[in-house]
Amino acid sequence: MRRIFGLALVLVLLAPPAVAATPPGDQPLPGYTIDNPPLPPAQVGGEPSRVLQGVHEHAAYTIEVPPRWNGRLAMWAHGYRGATTVLTVDPPAYGLRQKLLDQGFAWAASSYYANAYDVKAGVLGTHGLAKHFHRLVGKPRDTFVIGVSMGGHVIGRSLEQFPGFYRGALPLCGVLGDQELFDFLVDYNLTAQALSGIRAWPVPKDYLTAVVPRIQAELGLTGVPNERGAQFAAIVTNRSGGPRPGAAPAFTFWKDFLVALAASASGEGLAADPGQVATNALTRYEPNAPVDVNRAVQRVLPENLRARLTPKLTEVPRIVGRPTAPVLSLHGLGDLFVPFSMEQVYQRDVRRNGRGDLLVQRAIRAVDHCEFSPNEVGAAWDDLVTWVDTGRRPAGDRVDDPAVVAAPDYGCRFSDPTAHTVPGNTRRLFPAC
Template sequence: MRRIFGLALVLVLLAPPAAASTPPGDQPLPGYTINNPPLPPAQVGGEPSRVLQGVHEHAAYTIEVPPRWNGRLAMWAHGYRGASTVLTVDPPAYGLRQKLLDQGFAWAASSYYANNYDVKAGVLSTHGLAKQFHKLVGKPRDTFIVGVSMGGHVIGRSLEQFPGFYKAALPLCGVLGDHELFDFILDFNLAAQAISGVRAWPAPDDYLSAVVPRIQAELGLTGTPNERGAQFAAVVANRSGGPRPGAAPAFAYWKDFVFGLAATSSGEGLATNPGQLATNALTRYEPNAPVDVNREVQRVLPENVRARLTPKLTEVPAIAGRPTAPVLSLHDLGDLFVPFSMEQVYERDVERNGRGHLLAQRAIRAVGHCEFSPTEVGAAWDDLVTWADTGRRPAGDVVDDPAVVAAPDYGCRFSDPAAYTAPNTTRRLFPAC
């Protein structure tokens, strides 16, 4: 017996140390902290709402339930948080928080368990919180999903990852074109280099401080663009959605910013470096004069081909265009952070899969990213709920007919006239409707 005990002791002493265990679900993952201060209850019909906050599966959350809950739930999917190590929670924006509560909806929002461009975290944390809502409040009779920017990527993939789980979806300024967002950023920089004659790819450490100023000088981008600068602006317009109202002021507004997106990767993983999925191998650039950009441009293959092609849920997953519920989207015409072309890519995918009856899209005449008025978002929300309840698809814009999109009044139909005179707006970069 003594020899057996001694042998067991030796084996224990010689065993390798145990790997660090994952913290319990009510704690953030290693490297993250949480900042989710108490949210004061809203007043709904003169009574306070019920607010629940906590941590579930490593993600912070906030849930709010009106005094007379109608049994329906809206999940809010937030946008890109950058490389921050602090997990935070947003309530629904654009006046939606109060609107939802006044209509009897509960809402829930997750920080996701990770930041950076991690759509997988958004898909799983949002779905996990919706299931947790069942335990904390009760099982809703249906669950909607609403979100902004990267949250639109979360929405597009969530509808396919969990088919039938969500009743309807409202992506706002969403990355519905998945990997093609990063193709656009690559196109912007490589086309600028080809047309200017200043080659620098992969972007060196001094890209923004030394290379980009040379490109801008060659193209006249610090003032009135020269002939080659005008060609570059036209290439950008075509790659971001085609000729359309506001394309020229959008280029002037965003050009410096998009150069910066080529030099913002912070690591080797997909979430910290989604640009490794980008390619321009098959891109045809127009106009192709005075510089023959299609001959001169550097062609780049994806660094991570497997991640680009896999159908699996990754940090930057594909969206196949197979929604399983009604989708009503809003997008700013002049947005070049998440360009209007994202809507066109998604529309083509959805139509190819025979699901066009599940998609309605609306163009808004603004240049900012996610620059919507509460009226625009509120009207879209009401129309989405009516669609989900009655099956009657609401009105939308044609997004993939170049002649329609190029019309001077395109985007007027669903743009809020009152927003044109709002302070700090880009609406006045467009002629008034």
């Protein structure tokens, strides 16, 4: 009996692992559903557009073609969807949908085949849909890509994953600093813990309810920050892009939200827990007084070192800084969800690779994430297209000179003055230009 049991065990161990059946490409992956209701056609010159919707390579998509298509295509790369298992499609925002159609451009947008922080799904889904567009509508003479937030990470990697495929790129509030975004979020919590004297990393289950209130009380963050709280705010400013207009109100606006992100892992796997790649092992914090933070802070290495270092396309991939097409980016000065430092990191990488002539960056005087006006985005789009068509590089802001970035009027050049009067946005946290 024992020999029979042993033989059975050997057979079980030698058997190949069960493989979950993958549905055909016109269906979502297991665990996902699709919500992509019919999109009413837009009116273009008094005529309706042509809208195509469906599922391709497990991702939902929407394509819209104007009545007189100019042969050009703009891909729209959406941002972070969170832990939801419902795949959805966004049309281009900021008035771009109508603007593109009026200019004769077709546009296409993918839900990607997965949610959470899955840049790989965005890179492959956007490229795959662009190829599918060739079969459904026709091969465009050139293809642009526009994206927001995580969609900026998708853009930065797409330009390197598929060199020469895209003719121009417009990342908005983009994660162009790739994994260093998650370093910043780790920095935020670890420096708060070091300054408060309350060490709680990895964060316990009761971090938000029991630990964070103690940290906030120690630093005076529920009212006027004390001396250590002021040092914390200064460190956050320096790590997010340096002294600049709007830094103080930005800290007040974001301080509670950023603490909560330390406990935001939504499941297993890199996409659900992108903080696995984060580290502060070599970070130097300034100012380093009155508390010697560089000595007191807990140092952490990446939980997933392989994901941090691999050049392969992963859910949280590296962007080397080798764009193969003109890139014009917009970024809010006070955005701390995806901080302005992302632009500085990307510029450093691009210049190191000798491709600085392919990058133009613009600072917008806003605090909320991806808070742009249609005028700001529309002007950037027009300038990008002109750049691609004529080779004339448009104007931008310097992001690498601390004195320039700290000037009181920094960000005024490309910020829409009419947005300063719009109720409910954060423009009034800055003095009018």
